Amino acid sequence: MSIKLEHVSYTYMPGTPYEKEALKDVSLEIHKGEFVAVIGHTGSGKSTLVQNLNGLLHPAKGTASLDGVDLSGKTKEAKLARGRIGMVFQYPEHQLFAETVYEDVAFGPRNLGLSADEVETRVRDAMKFVGLDFETYVQRSPFSLSGGQMRRAAIAGVVAMNPDYLILDEPSAGLDPGSRDAVFAEIMALYKKRGIGIIMVTHSMEEAAKYAKRMLVVYKGEVILDGKPGEIFLKEKNHLLEAGMDIPEVYKLADALRAKGLRLPYEITDAKRLLAEVKRRKGLK
Amino acid sequence: MEPVIETKGLKHVYIDSDNNPVTALDGIDLQIMSGEFVAVIGANGSGKSTLARHFNALLLPSEGSVNVHGLDTLDENNLWQIRQDTGMVFQNPDNQIVAAVVEEDVAFGPENIGVPTEELKQRVEDALRAVDMLDYREHAPHLLSGGQKQRVAIAGTLALGSRCIVLDEPTAMLDPKGRKEILSTVRKLNREQHITVVYITHFMTEAMQADRVIVMGDGRIKFQGTPRDVFSRVEELEKLGLEAPLAAKFAFELRKSGVKLPQGIITNEELAEALAGTFCA
Numbered sequence: 001m002s003i004k005l006e007h008v009s010y011t012y013m014p015g016t017p018y019e020k021e022a023l024k025d026v027s028l029e030i031h032k033g034e035f036v037a038v039i040g041h042t043g044s045g046k047s048t049l050v051q052n053l054n055g056l057l058h059p060a061k062g063t064a065s066l067d068g069v070d071l072s073g074k075t076k077e078a079k080l081a082r083g084r085i086g087m088v089f090q091y092p093e094h095q096l097f098a099e100t101v102y103e104d105v106a107f108g109p110r111n112l113g114l115s116a117d118e119v120e121t122r123v124r125d126a127m128k129f130v131g132l133d134f135e136t137y138v139q140r141s142p143f144s145l146s147g148g149q150m151r152r153a154a155i156a157g158v159v160a161m162n163p164d165y166l167i168l169d170e171p172s173a174g175l176d177p178g179s180r181d182a183v184f185a186e187i188m189a190l191y192k193k194r195g196i197g198i199i200m201v202t203h204s205m206e207e208a209a210k211y212a213k214r215m216l217v218v219y220k221g222e223v224i225l226d227g228k229p230g231e232i233f234l235k236e237k238n239h240l241l242e243a244g245m246d247i248p249e250v251y252k253l254a255d256a257l258r259a260k261g262l263r264l265p266y267e268i269t270d271a272k273r274l275l276a277e278v279k280r281r282k283g284l285k
Numbered sequence: 286m287e288p289v290i291e292t293k294g295l296k297h298v299y300i301d302s303d304n305n306p307v308t309a310l311d312g313i314d315l316q317i318m319s320g321e322f323v324a325v326i327g328a329n330g331s332g333k334s335t336l337a338r339h340f341n342a343l344l345l346p347s348e349g350s351v352n353v354h355g356l357d358t359l360d361e362n363n364l365w366q367i368r369q370d371t372g373m374v375f376q377n378p379d380n381q382i383v384a385a386v387v388e389e390d391v392a393f394g395p396e397n398i399g400v401p402t403e404e405l406k407q408r409v410e411d412a413l414r415a416v417d418m419l420d421y422r423e424h425a426p427h428l429l430s431g432g433q434k435q436r437v438a439i440a441g442t443l444a445l446g447s448r449c450i451v452l453d454e455p456t457a458m459l460d461p462k463g464r465k466e467i468l469s470t471v472r473k474l475n476r477e478q479h480i481t482v483v484y485i486t487h488f489m490t491e492a493m494q495a496d497r498v499i500v501m502g503d504g505r506i507k508f509q510g511t512p513r514d515v516f517s518r519v520e521e522l523e524k525l526g527l528e529a530p531l532a533a534k535f536a537f538e539l540r541k542s543g544v545k546l547p548q549g550i551i552t553n554e555e556l557a558e559a560l561a562g563t564f565c566a
Contacts, residue, residue: 147329178526244462256553260561
């Protein structure tokens with residue numbers, strides 16, 4: 001099972017003075033069960049890329065497909081394929097619209113034509129997944145929730161569609177560290193329990209390093225780097241800085257310690273291991 | 286020295302959509318001095334954005350008072366002056382742009398208060414130069430990067446004559462390069478032009494650049510001090526849903542394990558310096 005882009009190019013407003021080639025001949029494959037971070041500066045083409053991955057935009061050249069079904073097709077099959085790829089936009093809480101949390105989360109499943117019982121099961125499961133207690137919140141107005149809760153309610157609406165792939169556009173933008181960790185705990189639970197594919201656009205190098213198994217770096221409409229986040233942050237630091245990106249804080253701390261004479265193995269990429277190594281070198285357990 | 290902003294017993298109560306009163310600010314006493322760079326941090330719902338909106342009378346006190354340059358925000362006659370004195374920059378750059386050309390966008394505010402044309406031109410030019418966007422004066426704002434758009438928004442407040450700028454999570458939607466641009470612009474305005482800055486953020490690395498950090502929680506000021514004081518309080522920050530810088534967390538953990546380290550370590554370099562030469566093979 002995979003989403004596949006083959007030689008995909010995309011141009012905004014073709015044939016006008018504002019014509020902009022946002023994607024240039026991109027080919028890649030993302031399998032179900034992968035957790036992929038997509039990074040790149042504003043205007044690099046990463047949003048265009050993910051919108052081509054779920055059929056919201058159709059390639060000007062090349063094809064985007066899910067298990068061999070062209071996502072730009074007009075057939076019933078193509079429509080079903082697009083429905084298997086959920087998208088959580090940036091600031092998803094801005095898309096809440098219904099009078100109660102229940103109605104908001106139920107909107108998608110109901111549109112799938114499910115029975116009332118099935119819809120309720122989906123809503124219960126989705127709310128449980130994002131950590132919103134059904135009895136407490138189901139009749140509340142989504143607009144009376146806190147920022148973090150609103151975001152979780154909005155994510156529940158997409159989870160209730162039971163997608164095989166979930167695309168998240170900056171899921172933590174504007175959240176405090178506590179709410180951010182809570183949202184990620186839910187995303188990771190979803191990823192692990194349901195084995196879905198996750199594609200996450202982020203401006204946070206820390207999140208890419210911490211959660212993703214694979215990272216795509218988009219620059220000027222091309223995927224210039226594709227690999228394990230740890231390896232890219234270690235080996236491509238200068239490349240990343242040139243592309244307007246950064247490296248996670250733990251790499252910077254490790255560099256500062258190395259500059260003061262601490263010999264550290266280069267593969268240390270998470271804070272816990274770095275701390276353990278520093279303690280070991282201080283003669284502590 | 287005169288405070289630019291002074292709040293006394295400031296309370297803000299609003300009615301939520303379920304008709305329950307919510308106390309968003311619960312007795313804030315605060316002075317922000319001329320030329321200060323103050324960062325405000327706090328979890329979502331801690332009241333920091335509400336507080337910021339009181340600084341230029343977008344919100345009015347339910348109890349207590351807010352004075353901006355000595356003018357009471359509750360007196361309607363003061364509103365125009367207060368909003369010129371204190372400029373606001375919000376999170377989403379796309380929601381703040383009104384014109385199709387950068388210099389017209391920056392001119393929008395001063396034009397509305399009737400600044401004469403010659404002076405207007407000068408103000409716009411000075412403002413764009415101050416944020417390093419003069420080369421883009423004739424560009425279309427929607428084609429700029431996020432960091433550039435936010436700098437145009439800052440220029441808009443400068444052109445209005447604001448000597449105090451309140452920025453509410455100005456970098457939340459920006460990429461790493463954009464974040465650096467905004468922070469260095471704000472620091473430069475603060476240092477070179479002595480603009481008073483109130484900077485609300487979720488990024489602790491940004492708050493570390495301020496003169497003073499105010500930590501909000503449950504509508505109150507929980508504690509405040511220099512970045513060094515505030516970010517050394519690792520456990521208290523975590524209780525409030527916030528996060529200390531990585532180096533401070535490391536120093537905290539190492540001290541717990543019995544390593545002797547000086548107090549107040551918050552940067553990577555300080556930690557590395559304190560540990561230098563003490564490692565065993």
